[in-house]
Every structure is written in structure tokens, then in C-alpha cells.
Amino acid sequence: MKIIITSKLPSQITSKLEDKYDVVMWEVENEPMPREQLFKEIEDADGLFCNVADQVDKELLDRAQKLKVISTMAVGYDNIDIEEAKKREIPVGHTPGVLTEATADLTFALLLAAGRRISEGIDVIREDKWKNWAPFFLTGQQVHGATIGIIGMGRIGLAVAKRAKGFSMDILYHNRSRNREAEQELGATYCELDELLEKADFIVLLAPSTKETYQMIGAKQFSQMKETAIFINTSRGTNVDEEALYEALKNEEIYAAGLDVYNSEPISSSHPLHELSNVTLLPHIGSATIETRMEMGKLAAENLIHGLEGKLLIHQVK
Ligand SMILES: NC(=O)C1=CN([C@@H]2O[C@H](COP(=O)(O)OP(=O)(O)OC[C@H]3O[C@@H](n4cnc5c(N)ncnc54)[C@H](OP(=O)(O)O)[C@@H]3O)[C@@H](O)[C@H]2O)C=CC1
Numbered sequence: 001m002k003i004i005i006t007s008k009l010p011s012q013i014t015s016k017l018e019d020k021y022d023v024v025m026w027e028v029e030n031e032p033m034p035r036e037q038l039f040k041e042i043e044d045a046d047g048l049f050c051n052v053a054d055q056v057d058k059e060l061l062d063r064a065q066k067l068k069v070i071s072t073m074a075v076g077y078d079n080i081d082i083e084e085a086k087k088r089e090i091p092v093g094h095t096p097g098v099l100t101e102a103t104a105d106l107t108f109a110l111l112l113a114a115g116r117r118i119s120e121g122i123d124v125i126r127e128d129k130w131k132n133w134a135p136f137f138l139t140g141q142q143v144h145g146a147t148i149g150i151i152g153m154g155r156i157g158l159a160v161a162k163r164a165k166g167f168s169m170d171i172l173y174h175n176r177s178r179n180r181e182a183e184q185e186l187g188a189t190y191c192e193l194d195e196l197l198e199k200a201d202f203i204v205l206l207a208p209s210t211k212e213t214y215q216m217i218g219a220k221q222f223s224q225m226k227e228t229a230i231f232i233n234t235s236r237g238t239n240v241d242e243e244a245l246y247e248a249l250k251n252e253e254i255y256a257a258g259l260d261v262y263n264s265e266p267i268s269s270s271h272p273l274h275e276l277s278n279v280t281l282l283p284h285i286g287s288a289t290i291e292t293r294m295e296m297g298k299l300a301a302e303n304l305i306h307g308l309e310g311k312l313l314i315h316q317v318k
């Protein structure tokens, strides 16, 4: 059987696949397989090993004659047309759980960086602008003891809440359903979205990208936040109206933001958000530790093997 791997991966992940199948892997470091090539390769492929940078849509699936399984090296699968895959009875695998702690670490790092103006501090030294110690130089917002509001208290949300507890933060959260573990173990308080936006000092978005969450945070929601609020998004860029975020930051309707994800990725240094000093921008590296990426890759490989062997995947999208 033939499988396609759309990005270069280390042998610890690919060796088991290479032992069993004909592997076509895109070998260019840090670049996804070009779409034209993917269109060609998918025609006779049995398995597809992809990631968040690949658009697995109807146009691609229409070309696949033999595809038996799609396996993404990510927990989010909004880049895959699940309905089209279902119509063709192609199971889709993803990698929940193994990336939870690494993504929570990065989310908290962004929260600290945005609140305490860390990237501005780094720039001050890089640009030789540090002249003396001044009482209110680069003062930011207090993290310890502040109120965090988590929108999307799932696996990663809960792991962020645990970190917040260590900083003596009060924890508010909003989901469509209650998370009893967060309430009982961490004392988190369930809120409607409006209340969370009005009360939280740090607002952390960790809901998946769905039709319901599309631009769920826009001009109205930014206007509900405190002027001192800090907004963190490590979920998906499409959950936020990016132009409204730009305006809210520029007009100081909110204090700062920390972002790992964008409407369209990758962004460049000419992106409007880059003009602003009160935003910390990272290039979608939430789960990017060596250990976690290895775990994600191995789990995605196992999902793929299960699919090719006609078994239920370890983590199959429902
Ligand atoms: N930046 C990065 O590199 C990474 C980003 N991610 C992103 O993080 C997301 C979350 O991952 P994970 O925690 O594992 O997922 P989970 O499914 O465990 O958690 C998602 C949470 O969002 C809530 N939710 C879903 N829809 C809504 C809605 N309409 N309004 C409010 N809450 C909602 C769910 O609760 P309920 O169903 O009760 O509403 C659930 O608690 C991923 O989907 C992905 O997009 C993940 C890993 C790395």
C-alpha cells in the first residue's frame, strides 16, 4: 500500500511505516508538500499522514481513488472536511491528549509574556534603548492573584487552569457544558460568556474551530472586556475577528494580546498586528516540544496503521 506523508518527519516516526508500506514523504524541511504534488500523489494513495498546514478538502478527496484513512498530527482537525471524508467512509485520526501539557505551557508562557511585556523588554535591549532603572518603566499587569477566564475548558483549558491555580488566580470558565473536574478540583466557576468577558483580567481562548466558534470573539466581545484585559488565543485564528482585535489593541480598548494562531497562516512581518507593541506573536508552536511532537507523530502513525489494517483508529474523529 502507498502512503503520503506531507512533511518531513524523523525516522523514529516513519520507520514503522517504511517497514510496512511504500512511503512518499515530502523531504523539504519546514515546508508542506505543494498542493499540486499532493493532488497527483493522492490519486493512488491508500493512506494520508497530514498536519494543520494541509487543506484536506473536497477538491483533494475527489482525486483520491483508493484512500482508506486520513491521519493528522494534531488535535484540531478543522483543516479536514470531515463530512466529505464520512461520505467516502474514510476514517480520520487525530492526536488528542499527548499535546495537552506542552500546549498549556505555551499558553501560559504567552499569558506571562503579554501581561509582563516580555517581548517589549527583549526589544529594548536588542535596540539599545535601556538607559536606566525607572520606577514605572515597562510596568505590566499583575498575573499572580488575577482572574483568568478560560473559554473552552477542555483538556488544554483544564491544564492551563492548573497552572493558573499555582499563580493563585481566580478561575472563571465558559463551555457549552459544565466541567465538574475543573469546578471540584480547582474551584473554577462556570460563567456565561458575557460575564466572563466582563470579569476576567486574562481571557484565554481554547475552544476548537467549528461553525459555532467562527469569529466568536469580535468587536462586541472586545468592547465587553476591561481596558486592562489581556487576550490570549492558542486555539485557532478563525475563532477571532482579527481586524476587530487589531482595532481593540490599537485603540487601547484592551491592554494586550498574546497569539499563537491567525486567520491565515503563516503571517509575515507585514501583518498589521506586527505594527503594535502590545501584542506578542508566536508562529503556531503550541505543542512544539521535541518530546510532544514525537508523541504526536507516533500516535498519528499508529492511527494510520490501524486504518490501513481496517481497525478502529486509536483516536478517531466522530
Ligand atoms: N496552538 C496550538 O499549537 C494548538 C492549538 N490547539 C487548539 O486547541 C483546541 C482545544 O484542544 P483540546 O483542549 O484538546 O480540545 P477539547 O475538545 O478537550 O476542549 C475544547 C473545549 O472547547 C469547548 N467548546 C466547544 N465548542 C464551544 C463553544 N461553541 N463555546 C464554548 N466552548 C466550546 C468544549 O466544551 P463543550 O463541548 O462543553 O462546549 C471543550 O471543553 C484544539 O481544537 C485546537 O484548535 C490544540 C493544540 C495545539
Ligand SMILES: O=CC(=O)O
Pocket (backbone or CB within 6 Å): 052, 073, 074, 075, 076, 077, 099, 286, 287
Ligand atoms: O494546532 C495544533 C493542534 O494540534 O491542533
